[in-house]
Amino acid sequence: MITTPPELTQAQFRKLADIIHADSGIVINEAKRSLLVARINRRLRILDLQDFGAYCQKLDGADGAQERRHLLSAITTNVTAFFREPHHFDALSSEILKPLMADARAGKRVRFWSAACSSGEEPYSLAFTVLEALPEAARHDVLILASDVDPQMVRRAEEGLYAEDAVRVLGPERSQRFMVRRDDAYAVRDDVKAMLRFVELNLHAQWPFTGKFDVIFCRNVTIYFDGEARRRLWQRFAGQLNEGGTLFIGHSERVDGPAAELFELVGTTQYRRNAVPVQTTAS
Ligand SMILES: C[S@@+](CC[C@H](N)C(=O)[O-])C[C@H]1O[C@@H](n2cnc3c(N)ncnc32)[C@H](O)[C@@H]1O
Known part of the structure; x- marks a missing residue:
């Protein structure tokens, strides 16, 4: 029938x-x-x-x-990949991480946020890049927050289990260093995971943070929002970044509206938070 x-x-x-x-x-x-x-x-x-x-x-x-x-x-659309838009990770290794890792070695707090982390490839790519810059990073006060509105994605990210196809882009050196084979998949090593915290978080709701971030990745998610919601978000990211901190956004996104004066465009969809104070009551 x-x-x-x-x-x-x-x-x-x-x-x-x-x-x-x-x-x-x-x-x-x-x-x-x-x-x-x-x-x-x-x-x-x-x-x-x-x-x-x-x-x-x-x-x-x-x-x-x-x-x-x-x-x-x-x-939600959860498309993602390890080292997606690789120029952002290149910028981290070549310029951004050097002073941050010196801060970490000096006992300072260093914080990263992958704000729409999907199934985890983005925050883990961030972790791998940090560990390449400072192999003992986990022993310092260095943390990566990985959040997403989709509870299923947060669970998958926390699990850190990936099919061979997804892992191939890492190449043999990175996959051997950061992953372990589990049956026909690859699992992120526990010592890498120790640097990450996973949380279900809606970007438009209250944020539970007490401190600021040094680097925020918010890539390929604001394209799904309306202009007002997107512009409010830029403003809130500005309020949540340390001066000199970096905001990475997706290839078809750009910081617009009043928040544009709070950032300098310093690379491809790479913004540096300047010293201009945030005027609104961003929460
Ligand atoms: C296309 S994926 C991007 C993943 C990753 N940032 C990247 O660029 O590869 C978009 C993600 O944004 C998440 N998302 C959508 N609306 C959100 C919201 N309001 N708050 C937090 N995450 C959201 C979706 O669940 C999805 O996992």
């Missing part, structure tokens, strides 16, 4: 798009309608629901908050 796929009404589309926007800042416009349908269809099958009306009811029900997290996981 041929079954017709359920239809998404305009009211349901708006409701789902509004929930996603409220929870993550991600904009779902008409152009993304078929993507939304495909991704939520998968949830319908998993939950054994007949149509989108039943799904909307579930979102309004007692376990609605839990389902909203699944909805976010379903809708």
Whole structure:
């Protein structure tokens, strides 16, 4: 028997798009309608629901908050890779890490943040680069925070288990140094993991930080946000970076709006926080 796929009404589309926007800042416009349908269809099958009306009811029900997290996981795009946009890691090794590692050796606190870490390839690439610059970094006050709004991605990042295909780009030297073979996959070594902390964090919510960062990676995520949310985020990153700290963003992103005067563009999508104070009440 041929079954017709359920239809998404305009009211349901708006409701789902509004929930996603409220929870993550991600904009779902008409152009993304078929993507939304495909991704939520998968949830319908998993939950054994007949149509989108039943799904909307579930979102309004007692376990609605839990389902909203699944909805976010379903809708986020998690494409990533080890050493993606390698010029950023080159900039770290050639200029940024030298003074920071001297600070670490002198007992100072050094902090990195991968703010949309997906399945972990980005923060681990950061860790490998730091360890190449300072092999004993884990013995100093050096930490990498890896966060993402998608709980499934945070779990995968923390697990640190990667298929051979994903690891190939590391080459034999790095993979032998930083990974261990586990069955037909590769696991990040525990001594590397010791430098990282993983947390589920929505960039548009409150940030639980007490201190500032020296380097922030926020790459290939603001492209999914509307202009206002994106500009607010630049402002908040400026407030969260030490003077002279670096913000790396994705290849098709740029710092715009009032925050542009808080940064100097010093490389390809690489910004240095200047001394201009942040004026707004960024949290
Ligand atoms: C395309 S991946 C980019 C991963 C990595 N930064 C890179 O460039 O390879 C985008 C990631 O942003 C996350 N994301 C989307 N909205 C977010 C939000 N509001 N707060 C935190 N992370 C978010 C998604 O879950 C996804 O893992």
